[in-house]
Amino acid sequence: MRKPETIMDKDKLNNNNTKNKLRKGLWSPEEDERLMKYMMRNGQGSWSDVARNAGLERCGKSCRLRWINYLRPDLKRGAFSPQDEDLIVRLHSILGNKWSQIAARLPGRTDNEIKNFWNSTIKKKLKNHNTSNSNSTSSPNNSDVSSEPRNDMGAGIMYVQDHENIATLCMDSSSSSSSSSFHANRFNPFPLLENNFDFMSTTDLFDFSICLPQGGIREGHLGDYGNFEGGGMGLESDHPLVPLQDNRGFMVNNNIGGNDHENFGNKINTNNFHNGEGIQVEDMFGVGNHWQGENLKMGEWDLESLLENVASFPCIDF
């Protein structure tokens, strides 16, 4: 990596050049320490103020980036596990390059980290896989598409490769009296995406457990991502079942609104994972608006609200 200038080096520079010019480039240990101390003492406020009050010759933006990507105490260091990797692939399939949203589901990981990981490692793997799979389509994300649903990720994770079969799968996997609209409509969870988004990969993400109208969530397994049952979820697993975080690594409480800057100091390192007990599909998506009810309009789904609803569900395995 780049060798950071020390503050003394910078002072020399400043004496020779512009005195007020903001510093750029790698952060020195001294700067890190200043920022860290300031953040620990005062918490996050205006980043411009942080930069100024911490005595850093940096713009607020730079401070924010350094804090989020490097200094934040709850960051998980080290390589991505295969489970992480798989989760990233799957989240990327559904979210696209929404790195911050992906990062929010990977505790301790930053959007930048995930983005870099994607661009360096995963992209390459997918590319290699594509070239080795001569029967696949030209779309990069279609690499592991087959015409059959598969279930190779552990119990309960059903990979639905053919979106025409999703409704069937949803119905078949549940004996309850679920919505008849599943019968009436070709079930396309992302109708707006079909043309400009790799739908096969999107459907690839659909854990059939979320299709279970009742009990599927509670009974569903998470494959490599742990288990819903009991309170230990996420503790043994590399994946704490992807509770939604904001990009500072704080758990977002969707009930009260997540971005609580004021209480930032108190939230650090509080991994308030909960076990999703009692959560049902209706709770996730809203009974009348999306999944059930007479007003369901399959062709008019709002992706954002869908993703938001999915994201707000703490234990969902896509």
Added chain:
DNA sequence: AATCGGACCAACCGCGGACCG
């Protein structure tokens, strides 16, 4: 030992949205 090229990753850049006066 030198060099080259790919991989990795920290940090910057530019844009868009939110907010405020």
Added chain:
DNA sequence: CCGGTCCGCGGTTGGTCCGAT
């Protein structure tokens, strides 16, 4: 409504590492 400011996000850049030649 408008302009300015700030923040956050995704894309990109460029320095360093490291293995291959």
